[in-house]
Amino acid sequence: MTRIHAFRLVSLLLCCSFAGFAAPAMAAPPSALDLNLNNDAALVRYLAYDGRAGAFGKREMDVGLLFTTDHDYMAMFGAQVIAEAGATVPELEAGLGLKLFGLRFDRDNMFALSIGGQVKYSLPPSRRFVLGAEGYYAPNVVTTSPAESLSYVSAYAGYEVVPEALIYVGYRRISVDLKNIGNSLMDNGGHFGVRFRF
Numbered sequence: 001m002t003r004i005h006a007f008r009l010v011s012l013l014l015c016c017s018f019a020g021f022a023a024p025a026m027a028a029p030p031s032a033l034d035l036n037l038n039n040d041a042a043l044v045r046y047l048a049y050d051g052r053a054g055a056f057g058k059r060e061m062d063v064g065l066l067f068t069t070d071h072d073y074m075a076m077f078g079a080q081v082i083a084e085a086g087a088t089v090p091e092l093e094a095g096l097g098l099k100l101f102g103l104r105f106d107r108d109n110m111f112a113l114s115i116g117g118q119v120k121y122s123l124p125p126s127r128r129f130v131l132g133a134e135g136y137y138a139p140n141v142v143t144t145s146p147a148e149s150l151s152y153v154s155a156y157a158g159y160e161v162v163p164e165a166l167i168y169v170g171y172r173r174i175s176v177d178l179k180n181i182g183n184s185l186m187d188n189g190g191h192f193g194v195r196f197r198f
Helices: 003-027
Strands: 031-037 041-054 057-068 073-084 092-105 108-123 129-138 147-162 165-178 182-197
Touching: 031 165, 041 182, 057 092, 057 182, 073 108, 092 129, 092 147, 092 182, 108 147, 147 182
Parallel strands: none
Antiparallel strands: 031 041, 031 182, 041 057, 057 073, 073 092, 092 108, 108 129, 129 147, 147 165, 165 182
16 A cells, blocks of 8 residues: 555544544534734634543644745644643643644645644633643655655743633744755744634
């Protein structure tokens, strides 16, 4: 089985499992709309949560689209489980999951299936100041040509103005290793964002 056929099979199985994973999350509040931007790029994401903690914690699904002034585009679809990192530090949450990226970058189309996670810390006592980070990586075996790997890293610091709205500043770096070209940055820099929960 070639790498491209293996990737398509894994992606199909992942999407089927996401459908079952995401259905309860889509049906149950809360949800969130996240928008962040800088001079060169903008990212909009919809996030859905299953608030009922199961054996492995809460479930989260996100769907998003990033676009740049260079007319590059990246769609994402991810799901992960999130739980308190430790009973002694209830303000700290950690999550692990998978994210599927589809890119139109440097006039080429490519896909990448990545694994990664996130951490979030709400500063006591009010827990309205929030620090967070997430990172995902897709190696060569689960990317399509001309990409040979992809990494997605972001971090942010924010403040909940009201319980339903978070404003934040952040940093994001999206790196794609392209065949015969090497490492290329789709986005690299700071941004300002807002997240609304409903």
